Amino acid sequence: MSIFSYLLPKKQRTASVAKERLQIIVARERSMRGGPDYLPQLQEELLAVVRKYVPVSPESVNVQVDRDSGCEILELNITLQDHQDT
Amino acid sequence: MTKIVVVTSGKGGVGKTTTSAALATGLALRGFRTAVIDFDVGLRNLDLIMGCERRVVYDLVNVINGDANIRQALIKDKRVDNLFILPASQTRDKDALTQEGVEKVLNALRDDMAMDFIICDSPAGIEKGALMAAYFADEAVVVTNPEVSSVRDSDRMLGILASKTRIAEQGGGDIPARLLLTRYSPERVLRGEMLSVEDVQEILAVELLGVIPESQAVLNASNAGSPVILDTDSDAGQAYLDAVARFLGEDLPHRFLTTGKKGLLGRLFGGQ
Numbered sequence: 629m630s631i632f633s634y635l636l637p638k639k640q641r642t643a644s645v646a647k648e649r650l651q652i653i654v655a656r657e658r659s660m661r662g663g664p665d666y667l668p669q670l671q672e673e674l675l676a677v678v679r680k681y682v683p684v685s686p687e688s689v690n691v692q693v694d695r696d697s698g699c700e701i702l703e704l705n706i707t708l709q710d711h712q713d714t
Numbered sequence: 715m716t717k718i719v720v721v722t723s724g725k726g727g728v729g730k731t732t733t734s735a736a737l738a739t740g741l742a743l744r745g746f747r748t749a750v751i752d753f754d755v756g757l758r759n760l761d762l763i764m765g766c767e768r769r770v771v772y773d774l775v776n777v778i779n780g781d782a783n784i785r786q787a788l789i790k791d792k793r794v795d796n797l798f799i800l801p802a803s804q805t806r807d808k809d810a811l812t813q814e815g816v817e818k819v820l821n822a823l824r825d826d827m828a829m830d831f832i833i834c835d836s837p838a839g840i841e842k843g844a845l846m847a848a849y850f851a852d853e854a855v856v857v858t859n860p861e862v863s864s865v866r867d868s869d870r871m872l873g874i875l876a877s878k879t880r881i882a883e884q885g886g887g888d889i890p891a892r893l894l895l896t897r898y899s900p901e902r903v904l905r906g907e908m909l910s911v912e913d914v915q916e917i918l919a920v921e922l923l924g925v926i927p928e929s930q931a932v933l934n935a936s937n938a939g940s941p942v943i944l945d946t947d948s949d950a951g952q953a954y955l956d957a958v959a960r961f962l963g964e965d966l967p968h969r970f971l972t973t974g975k976k977g978l979l980g981r982l983f984g985g986q
């Protein structure tokens with residue numbers, strides 16, 4: 629890019645605002661895709677099973693599929709509440 | 715071997731049909747037998763851009779339904795040897811496009827018509843028509859304008875291409891996808907009003923097939939019904955010729971990235 633564009637008043641450089649916004653939204657959308665289509669339902673059902681035994685909120689479950697050198701890893705993270713006196 | 719190429723974008727009106735017409739014509743000019751298919755069922759447009767609208771008898775859906783065979787439906791271009799057009803149907807029935815039907819048409823183009831390239835002009839969106847145009851592709855050209863919603867939609871389309879093609883479903887991974895940035899205005903980039911080619915490349919992280927400048931020649935070409943790549947004196951025509959060369963593996967520098975109207979200082983500091 630030309631150095632002149634840096635000399636312009638800041639409010640005119642809308643392209644840099646566009647770039648920043650795009651980087652954020654694209655990163656977020658990418659992190660939510662790529663997994664198999666059954667993932668959301670799997671997450672629901674796992675949550676239902678776990679809830680029979682311990683109270684957990686939907687946000688404390690995280691299902692993720694990672695592809696690593698040819699093999700796929702299904703990763704399930706459930707954060708339980710601190711106290712375990714049940 | 716026949717290569718199937720989808721020209722797609724997600725967002726509408728970014729230049730897919732203009733690009734499909736130019737790419738198909740450019741490949742045919744290089745001596746490859748090339749067919750270009752309009753997948754925009756309901757909204758036929760490619761025939762107008764190719765200037766063959768008055769010669770349409772049968773269309774894609776007629777071939778799928780068996781009302782016509784591929785030889786009857788293909789329109790042979792009058793200007794360029796080796797170039798054939800398969801128009802879209804104007805039926806409003808979106809279910810007319812079935813996966814088996816599309817496969818049958820593509821197989822006929824490969825086996826009966828011995829095509830080297832089949833260019834699939836995708837409709838906008840990420841619905842059935844766009845998915846059908848992409849499903850059998852070996853390669854993709856993603857058409858993007860330097861503008862937020864187009865870039866975001868292109869990224870979504872790249873995600874779809876990575877999982878929703880036959881090759882991906884069979885475990886073949888992502889098909890090669892390349893970016894064609896169109897309606898580029900170096901003046902506006904210089905003023906900081908438009909995303910630069912570097913910006914878009916950084917966000918989408920795919921190989922750059924070419925940059926097509928915003929050009930009056932595109933409108934002139936569509937008015938005349940002659941693909942802009944045949945207007946070899948125009949900036950857009952030359953940019954498409956370069957893109958076709960790169961598509962075939964040639965290594966050419968990108969042109970039309972800087973403003974033409976620059977003085978000495980501009981040239982010193984304008985970059986590139």
Ligand SMILES: Nc1ncnc2c1ncn2[C@@H]1O[C@H](COP(=O)(O)OP(=O)(O)OP(=O)(O)O)[C@@H](O)[C@H]1O
Nearest residue numbers: 726727728729730731732838897927928929932933
């Ligand atoms: N490089 C360019 N310079 C100027 N105008 C252009 C350029 N490329 C495309 N256009 C114009 O943009 C409009 C849309 O182009 P086109 O029909 O190729 O887009 P599309 O992606 O196929 O649209 P749709 O999503 O509706 O199928 C047309 O009016 C065309 O003339």
Ligand SMILES: [Mg+2]
Nearest residue numbers: 730731754759
């Ligand atoms: Mg179109």
